[in-house]
Amino acid sequence: MKDIVALCKRRGFIFAASDIYGGLNGFWDYGPLGVELKNNLRDRWWKDMVITPPIGPDGNPIDIVGVDSSIIQNPRCWEASGHVGGFNDPMVDCKESKKRYRADHVVVYLPKDGQGVAVAFDKDAEDDEIEKRLKKLTKKDVSDFETEKLDQVDVAKFESIIGPDVKNAGTLTEPRQFNMMFHTYVGATAGDENKAYLRPETCAGIFLNFKNVVDSSRVKVPFGIAQIGKAFRNEVTPRNFIFRSREFEQMELEWFCAEEDVKMWFDFWVDTRTKFWEAIGIPKSELHFLDVAKEELAHYSSRTIDVEYRFPFSAPEFDELEGIAHRGCFDLTQHQEFSGQKLEYFDQAENKRFMPHVIEPSTGLTRGVLALICQAYTVDESRPSGVYMNFHPSMAPKKAAILPLTAKDEHVPIAQKLYLDLREEFSVDLDVKQNIGKRYARQDEIGTPYCFTIDNDTIADQTVTVRDRNTMAQERIHMNKVKDFLREKIYAK
């Protein structure tokens, strides 16, 4: 992973944000090549979702439209979604053991007579273990105690509680709320009445516009609304390069359908999304599909499949790349209740009104970029660069490099002409300096799939050498065929 981060910086993929000020934890900037890579992934997703959506399970084309909603919305929106005030669990720290616990995961054994100390246990502690420890610390029986979850216990009693991993009372701090949302103030004055939040996920902007889209776009259920944009979470611990950052980009589709069709569409989207990753160079063998366990599910979801990728930092295990969630009709129902606006869908053909259910394939764009980089990173001691980036041609930041074999002679003007022609359609590099091997090596390291070399034969017969990044094999093709060659490789299904 260290080597990958170093290459990303060395070659201009990804830099620490505010680098010259020493950086800022959890924030990253995309350099010249990184932004190309990210845009390639973003554009491909948009094309596959909005411009050319897949054919549905019944053989008919499906409809998906896009939106681009505001990062800051009316704060009541986050009350409806549950992000404000709701379910982020209070945490308790132990000053002695240095551990942190979710207050509702700690069970406190309080003496029934109110005399002496209370003892806290993890909620999963075994009965005989509890009995033993109580005996040892208090010389009393289990029957002398009543239990209560720590988040229900009066803070005044904390002084007499022995934490789960220590022997003395009074080491637990009072429960503290953690809110993952960044907040700001709308307008010139800062006060609670104009407090607002940076969106912690992009999907809300879709639900908020559900009615607007239905009323303006002539879409019919089933249909989808897609959005790509930034989201912000004040993560406790940003980790693993850009994997968990505080500012990140999501590509989200909310697929609205009838409740009875949920299973069909859920399977359809899992399948469709898998093919997407395969098509851009993430092999199925590196993906894992986690059917998220009931107790782990988010409050709104009855089923979620995490599409996971084998990142270097998680290997041999996997970590989340995309989540495909059945959100039920939670969001529209909540927003209907909080806003007082009717959000039900009216089906003209069936003459009935209902709340659509939602399947949400939600992809981390920035996580996708990391997966592409990790997947492409290939060590090859036999070549001068020692490493090359095996990007799928459609994702590669540079599609080709045009290299005059020498910086003298008539090679340069021909190369320049080819370069100007190609860059009308593709992101390409012209590199004249230094010897040819050095230039190939440089292109290997940034993952350029093809190099076109102009030599004396080019002057004679208008052919150029194509050098393949992965095989290092060379073939000659006519200059007129270069564009078609690139098109075929890049747009190949």
Place this chain on the structure above:
RNA sequence: GCGGGCGUAGUUCAAUGGUAGAACGGCAGCCUUCCAAGCUGCAUAUGCGAGUUCGAUUCUCGUCGCCCGCUCCA
């Protein structure tokens, strides 16, 4: 947020209470008719701030950042 480790050119490393050296990369020149990142030269660093000291990159503190573990990841 807690605990531990760490912070020297772009990258990977070296050295030192008297301000630093290499390799690779970058740039310039040379050489090159296809893997020769070969040759010559040039530029570039002690994260930031404070303290101790005649003098700090080295010691101390703070801060920022990175790595590992915990926690978190709705």
